Amino acid sequence: MPTIPELAGLDVVDDPDVLASLSHDDAEWAPFGKALAAVRPRTTAEVQRVVGACAANRIPIIARGAGTGLSGGANAVDGAMIVDLSKMTRIVEIDAENLTATVQPGVVNDDLKRAVAEHGLWYPPDPASAPWSTIGGNVATNAGGLCCLKYGVTRDYVLGLEAVVGGPAGEYGTAVxxxxxxxxxxxxxxxxxxxxxxxxxxxxxxxxxxxxxPARTEAPKTVVGAFGSVVAAGEAVAAITRAGLVPAALELLDRTCLRAVEEWKHLGIEADAAALLLAQSDTPGDDEASAIAGVFRAAGALWAEQSTDASEAEALFAARRLAYPALERLGPVLTEDICVPRSHVPRMLSLIEEIAARHGATIATIAHAGDGNLHPLILAPVGDDQARRAAQAAFEDMLTAAIGMGGTVTGEHGVGLLKRAGMRQELSPGVLAMQVAIKQTLDPLDLFNPGKVIG
Incomplete structure (x- = not known):
């Protein structure tokens, strides 16, 4: 790489193999370029130096956390500087009196949860990648998770932040x-x-x-419902909404996901139904949990029970979190992230099955079903170009279907590279123009993650 004097003394990476591993996230088939180098800052001042040097040399800047993204949002462009924030792991402050925590962006979500739990506190946003993903990445994509139905998404918990910027704030490298x-x-x-x-x-x-x-005072109660079809499970989700119930979590896993997890981790889960709904109630007493089980049964569940075995309940939610990596072991997985109004969940699940059949694609489904956020996982064997093309066509058809019923192309994974066309389909020209204007104002040199989102 060319010598950049302003970076002297920083942790700069130019090893080609390491750079290649830092140049993309987990999005399948999202293109990425050849980065110039990567730098691993530890402080805001070091990030300021990097941004200032890149601006002076017109080098694109790609910020990266743990690389667990699924939309290509952290993928490099040719000649870019990757700013790897994984060394910025300091929990600056836990203010128990005011119920706040201040952290650097490289802090892992679950590490923060453990740290605040020692003070009798709780940080609710919990994406399935929480054991690995960073708070900075969660904020960058406004991540959701299993508890967002009742407790909200990352944006609901961000009070303030510090950022190194350019544009109207001053020269590139200004911290605000x-x-x-x-x-x-x-x-x-x-x-x-x-x-x-x-x-x-x-x-x-x-x-x-x-x-x-404040930390929850009692362990959540888990309710499990088994259904003869994924669509029937979707009908139960809509029934939960109509009943006015708001569980702490309401997740869907189909048989393919359950079997993949069981074959990998041997959690002792029997996939004896086409789909399971997993609900958690953290309301005191058993009334809400009993009501959820009753709605499941009334909606046609093969069976529905409140789990009395804490280990069994933990295994079921572990299976939900492990579904994506379990399927990824079988080959490339293209992950959807559509979100539709909750009353339309059954129809969207039916359309997913129709789309899979039309394209001859293999699709497994997991979902934050309670808030309408569906994650169909489209599988394609390694080296099977026909299966890859079918997966990509099915992916685009699902975006169109979600938009058609008043939904969105991304509920929590972000636009990145893979959802740019879908976003242009979803948003009006006037709104797209506003977004372009904001980007041009805040980043007139188009250095920060160029080509992403508005592309």
């Missing part, structure tokens, strides 16, 4: 603090909210202040 530390505040536009979900296209987030909740 956005948002607040208070529970309320409407002084000016919500720029912290704007950065949350921006996928690194406006700047590099170097510190985040998060809202916390």
């Amino acid at each position: 603090r956005l948002g607040r530390r208070t529970t309320k505040g409407v002084s000016g536009y919500d720029l912290a909210g704007l950065f949350t979900g921006s996928e690194g296209t406006f700047g590099i987030i170097t510190e985040i202040t998060l809202r916390l909740r």
Whole structure:
């Protein structure tokens, strides 16, 4: 790589094999370029140096966390500098009096949960990748997770953040603090909210202040329902909504996912139905859990029971979290992230089956079913170009179907590279123009993650 004096003394990586591993996330078949180098800063000041040097040399900047993304949002372009934030792992402060935590972006989600639990506190956002994904990446994509039905997504917990930016804030490399530390505040536009979900296209987030909740006082109760078809499980989800029930989690796994996890991890789960619904209730008493089981039965469940075995309940939710990596072991997996109004979940699940049949594609389905966020997983054997083309065609058809019923092309994974065409289909020309104008204002040199989102 060419000598960049401003980077002297920083942890710079130019080994080709390491660079290749840092140049893409987990999105299947999302293109990526050949990076110039990577740098691993540990402080905001070091990120400022990197951004300033890249701007002076017109080098594109790609921020990266753990690389667990599924949309190509962290993929390199040719000649880019990868800013690997995995060394920025400091929990700066846990303020138990004010129910906040301030962290660097490289802190892993589950590590934060464990740290705040020692203070009797809880950080609810819990994507399935929580054991590996970082808070910075979660903020960049506005990640959701299993508990978001009742407790909200990452944006609901971001009070403030620090970011290294360019554009109207001054020269590239300026550090600004956005948002607040208070529970309320409407002084000016919500720029912290704007950065949350921006996928690194406006700047590099170097510190985040998060809202916390008191720890739950009792263990959630798990309700399991088995169904003869995925669509029947979807009908039960819609029935839960109509009944006015709001479980802490309501997840769907089909038989293919369950079998893949069981063959890998041997958790002792029997896939004796086409689909399972897993619900958790953290409301005191048993009334809500009993009501959920009753709705499952009324909706046609083969069986529905409240689990009395804590190990069994833990295994079932472990299976939900492990479904994607379990299927990935079998070959390339193209992951969808559509979200539809909850009343349309049964119809969307039926359309997924129709789309799979039309293209001859193999599709397994998991879902944050309670909030309409579906993750069909499209499988294709290694080296099977026909299966790959079928998977990609099915992927696009599902985007169109979700938009057609008032849904969105991405509920939590982000637009990145894979959803750009879908986003242009979903949003009006006027709204797209506004987004382009914001990007051009905050990043006039188009250095921060170029080609992503608005592309």
